[in-house]
Amino acid sequence: MATPQTLEQFQQKCAAVLRPGLRKNKELERFRVSVKNGNALAADGPRGPKPRHAFSKRNIFIYGTLFVVAVYYLLPLYVMVVTSLKGMPEIRLGNIFSPPMEITFEPWVKAWATACTGLNCDGLSRGFWNSVRITVPSVILSIAIASVNGYALANWRFKGSELFFTILIVGAFIPYQVMLYPIVIILREIGLYGSLSGLVVVHSIFGMPILTLLFRNYFASLPEELFKAARVDGAGFWSIYLRIMVPMSVPIFVVAVILQITGIWNDFLFGVVYTRPDTYPMTVQLNNIVNSVQGVKEYNVNMAATLLTGLVPLIVYFISGKLFVRGIAAGAVKG
Amino acid sequence: MRHFTMSSAARRPSRLFRNFSAKIASVPMILTALVVFVGGTLWTVLYSFTNSRLLPRLNFVGLDQYERLWATPRWLVSIENLAIYGILSLIFSLVIGFVLAALLDQKIRFEDTLRTIFLYPFALSFVVTGVVWQWLLNPDFGVQAVVRSLGWESFAFDPLYNSSIVIYGVLIAALWQGTGFVMCLMLAGLRGIDEDIWKAARVDGIPAWRTYLFIVLPMMRPVLVTTLVIIAAGIVKVYDLVVAQTSGGPGIASEVPAKYVYDYMFFAQNLGQGFAASTMMLLSVAIVIVPWAYLEFGRRR
Numbered sequence: 001m002a003t004p005q006t007l008e009q010f011q012q013k014c015a016a017v018l019r020p021g022l023r024k025n026k027e028l029e030r031f032r033v034s035v036k037n038g039n040a041l042a043a044d045g046p047r048g049p050k051p052r053h054a055f056s057k058r059n060i061f062i063y064g065t066l067f068v069v070a071v072y073y074l075l076p077l078y079v080m081v082v083t084s085l086k087g088m089p090e091i092r093l094g095n096i097f098s099p100p101m102e103i104t105f106e107p108w109v110k111a112w113a114t115a116c117t118g119l120n121c122d123g124l125s126r127g128f129w130n131s132v133r134i135t136v137p138s139v140i141l142s143i144a145i146a147s148v149n150g151y152a153l154a155n156w157r158f159k160g161s162e163l164f165f166t167i168l169i170v171g172a173f174i175p176y177q178v179m180l181y182p183i184v185i186i187l188r189e190i191g192l193y194g195s196l197s198g199l200v201v202v203h204s205i206f207g208m209p210i211l212t213l214l215f216r217n218y219f220a221s222l223p224e225e226l227f228k229a230a231r232v233d234g235a236g237f238w239s240i241y242l243r244i245m246v247p248m249s250v251p252i253f254v255v256a257v258i259l260q261i262t263g264i265w266n267d268f269l270f271g272v273v274y275t276r277p278d279t280y281p282m283t284v285q286l287n288n289i290v291n292s293v294q295g296v297k298e299y300n301v302n303m304a305a306t307l308l309t310g311l312v313p314l315i316v317y318f319i320s321g322k323l324f325v326r327g328i329a330a331g332a333v334k335g
Numbered sequence: 336m337r338h339f340t341m342s343s344a345a346r347r348p349s350r351l352f353r354n355f356s357a358k359i360a361s362v363p364m365i366l367t368a369l370v371v372f373v374g375g376t377l378w379t380v381l382y383s384f385t386n387s388r389l390l391p392r393l394n395f396v397g398l399d400q401y402e403r404l405w406a407t408p409r410w411l412v413s414i415e416n417l418a419i420y421g422i423l424s425l426i427f428s429l430v431i432g433f434v435l436a437a438l439l440d441q442k443i444r445f446e447d448t449l450r451t452i453f454l455y456p457f458a459l460s461f462v463v464t465g466v467v468w469q470w471l472l473n474p475d476f477g478v479q480a481v482v483r484s485l486g487w488e489s490f491a492f493d494p495l496y497n498s499s500i501v502i503y504g505v506l507i508a509a510l511w512q513g514t515g516f517v518m519c520l521m522l523a524g525l526r527g528i529d530e531d532i533w534k535a536a537r538v539d540g541i542p543a544w545r546t547y548l549f550i551v552l553p554m555m556r557p558v559l560v561t562t563l564v565i566i567a568a569g570i571v572k573v574y575d576l577v578v579a580q581t582s583g584g585p586g587i588a589s590e591v592p593a594k595y596v597y598d599y600m601f602f603a604q605n606l607g608q609g610f611a612a613s614t615m616m617l618l619s620v621a622i623v624i625v626p627w628a629y630l631e632f633g634r635r636r
Binding site for chain 1: 356358360361364367369371373379382435441443447450451452454455456458460462467469470471477515568572575578582592601606610613614617
């Protein structure tokens, strides 16, 4: 913890508060006055945090609240797992929170291999592989395009480049519904409507704003001398990108990959609009299994299917840890 | 691949070829910006004034589609739902997100574990969220049945089968999924606040909650505004959650505008209605975004 050594330093640190123009309120005003009057001198007294008892009222309150909230957040996951391991008779008799008396993996097998969606009865496996075939090329293509965009915007500005970038960012806020049908027409014209490649194009388009922003900000933060030195050595647009920018930006590429895998895997709207039943991604298929009207509802199979669909983003999330947080916050906060 | 070198340029290369590789590389971005974002939006707005049904046709009928839209009960229900859902999810996710962030910011143990727990639902899709909460809120097996079996026989909580409260069922699921994200943004904002502000406030004897409310929150304005905009933009787009959790039911009680657009475009084969509805969505986003963009970016110039 950085403790300020002198009164000057401390007052400097308080400059943010003392700065006039901040929203006025009584508390802030009083605080300001007292800082001016030198209450800071008191900060020269005993240093370090106040010693606390492990079971102070405050701690019990904080940990108690956090514990209750954590249970609330974990409960759905627990119910999913428990339900997916029970047989249907047990579900009809017991309550959803009780652990399974007899563990069975049958629902998982059924959800994966034989559950029916519409006419097909080959389970979620079809959707899983479709999702894989959608996600992998979409992640690669969208990141390739967006990183080159960001690089051009950061290092090779040309007339109008900022304008296109602004349109891109504003476009990120336009509801997708507005652009759904024009894209149907565009895809139909180039012969990709209904195919997986069409969906890959759509994901690359809609991933572009946030990723371009991400890469542009990152490349702009790299030392410019590096770029200039490479220019002097005669390196061109692509060789600087491939030999200098990409190797120096591995962390941001990882963040982008995490962002895109979860985003594209979890997509539902584009999947349902731009693909046909035999190329539906996993999310669409899950919805069809769970919400199909015909047949007896098999809640255990539904929950197994739900877990299977959520598994990929969950694994990515738990492996990536802090990088995931960085990924989702990166585009958001810097914007 | 050298574009512009002093020595070789007897005459200046034409402007188009300056920086040529960068321009080539930006073609996908330029196409996306101009064709999809600008072109697509204008196209939809233009065709919302036509009577297109199965196929888009340029047969202008003025504001007919909009009049019909605002006379359709289903659209009115959608708007009402979006308003309730939007306002409540804005308030609750900001409050819960901030409180959780403030609690996590108390130099507690297990901070990483707790953050991981609060944020994991955000990694899951809305479809998964909707399906799980459909199961949890199932009146015969879910929360209601469990509470009743504990002895409270008259307990009633069945949002998914009760059209007057169904939107709150959707709200619960959405909050479960999204508050972790808001918490993360808020936590980043709190960590950006200088440690010494806290010390000074403590020396001054200002209670912690007042410090948060009157000193820290005003200082977090940029983060708050960004969070607000992100949540607001997400609210208008809400679609998959409703489809997976309630399919718009019971009846039309939990319809939302995004679902109205999709159903009219791709099921009812009434493109004009879909275009008009999506233009209204665009308008509502513009009402939120334009003032923000003006305040955020207009001022910097």
